[in-house]
Amino acid sequence: MLEIKSISSSYGEARILHAINLTVAQGQVVGLLGRNGTGKTTLIRSIMQVKPPQVTSGSIKWNGRELCGMSSNEVALLGIGLVPQGRRLFASLTVQEHLEIVPRRPAVSGRRPWTVERAYELFPRLGERRSHRGNQLSGGERQMLAITRALMLNPDLMLMDEPTEGLAPLIVQHVEQAVSALKAEGLTVLLVEQNLRSALAVVDSVYILETGAVVHHGSASDLTSDAATLHRYLGV
Numbered sequence: 599m600l601e602i603k604s605i606s607s608s609y610g611e612a613r614i615l616h617a618i619n620l621t622v623a624q625g626q627v628v629g630l631l632g633r634n635g636t637g638k639t640t641l642i643r644s645i646m647q648v649k650p651p652q653v654t655s656g657s658i659k660w661n662g663r664e665l666c667g668m669s670s671n672e673v674a675l676l677g678i679g680l681v682p683q684g685r686r687l688f689a690s691l692t693v694q695e696h697l698e699i700v701p702r703r704p705a706v707s708g709r710r711p712w713t714v715e716r717a718y719e720l721f722p723r724l725g726e727r728r729s730h731r732g733n734q735l736s737g738g739e740r741q742m743l744a745i746t747r748a749l750m751l752n753p754d755l756m757l758m759d760e761p762t763e764g765l766a767p768l769i770v771q772h773v774e775q776a777v778s779a780l781k782a783e784g785l786t787v788l789l790v791e792q793n794l795r796s797a798l799a800v801v802d803s804v805y806i807l808e809t810g811a812v813v814h815h816g817s818a819s820d821l822t823s824d825a826a827t828l829h830r831y832l833g834v
């Protein structure tokens with residue numbers, strides 16, 4: 599379980615997150631929504647202990663372990679996989695090399711371990727492109743690679759920062775199906791999404807951020823029928 603209590607984070611003097619509380623129970627997929635610049639990526643980076651930002655107060659616990667003060671590598675090795683916004687990849691490495699060089703940890707007992715071949719089962723397109731380099735991939739292929747790279751760690755929690763951003767509708771569907779498959783396997787997911795329809799298709803509950811604070815928390819089904827909240831915070 600991920601338990602965020604009263605987290606505040608800043609870039610230098612600029613305080614961006616204001617006393618955020620957020621919980622993701624084991625096996626849940628939770629959506630983190632909000633307009634551009636409301637602090638979603640800042641929260642994901644704060645959980646992962648990627649600097650900047652600086653977490654200035656509060657606590658972030660994963661299965662009871664405090665993450666604040668750890669390095670992002672230590673956080674990853676606790677089983678937290680990150681699919682970063684912008685799908686940072688190496689231009690000169692092939693798909694296969696990207697998958698082979700990431701840090702690994704043993705899979706939770708009873709769960710099927712991730713291997714390069716399994717990554718290609720999840721996204722067959724990646725298997726076809728295994729010898730292509732990072733700079734030769736389409737946006738969708740880059741996203742598939744970013745997701746599978748994070749999975750190679752055998753994570754228990756996936757932090758996914760706008761995995762469908764800028765993708766064609768068919769690829770968005772592939773990504774949604776992958777998130778559903780991860781959920782079916784018992785992974786816990788915190789999913790940042792701009793694409794409301796995409797988020798509501800897979801999440802159990804949602805948090806909405808506005809100027810770095812949580813302004814709404816509820817089930818996905820309640821939000822779907824809450825036109826006033828959708829309009830007020832998401833502009834839809």
Ligand SMILES: Nc1ncnc2c1ncn2[C@@H]1O[C@H](COP(=O)(O)OP(=O)(O)OP(=O)(O)O)[C@@H](O)[C@H]1O
Nearest residue numbers: 609612614632633634635636637638639640641650
């Ligand atoms: N490295 C940085 N230095 C200073 N300010 C930053 C930095 N990164 C982000 N910010 C500011 O923090 C605020 C929140 O940004 P953040 O990227 O967390 O929002 P977001 O909700 O993820 O938006 P988007 O959907 O556009 O990615 C914005 O005002 C942004 O300008």
